Amino acid sequence: MELADRAVGFVLSAISLSIFSYYTFWIVILPFVDTGHFVHNYFLPREYAVLLPVYIGVTLMCFVSVFIGYAMLKSKKKKA
Structure with missing residues (x-):
């Protein structure tokens, strides 16, 4: 059971980190990127x-x- 708990914790941590990174890049860094740049296609x-x-x-x-x-x-x- 301990291995399953660790796996679930790792998956939840990875999901949380990826959402945090995506949102931070979206809010903090993307306004400084040119509007015509291809990276804007990956964000709402x-x-x-x-x-x-x-x-x-x-x-x-x-x-x-x-x-x-x-x-x-x-x-x-x-x-x-």
């Missing part, structure tokens, strides 16, 4: 650099709120 427009994290954050907060509400309702039923 800059407006999405703000919209995607906001959308993901709102969605995550909604799921957390629903989970907390469900847990509170379930615990209330146990007491009654």
Whole structure:
């Protein structure tokens, strides 16, 4: 089981590092690259650099709120 946990941890770390690198390059370095350069073909427009994290954050907060509400309702039923 320890080997599987290490493999999962490695995969999650690799995914997180690649997303962080992509986003950092997109936000920090890409504005200094000429607009006609081929590297711009691999990235979404800059407006999405703000919209995607906001959308993901709102969605995550909604799921957390629903989970907390469900847990509170379930615990209330146990007491009654």
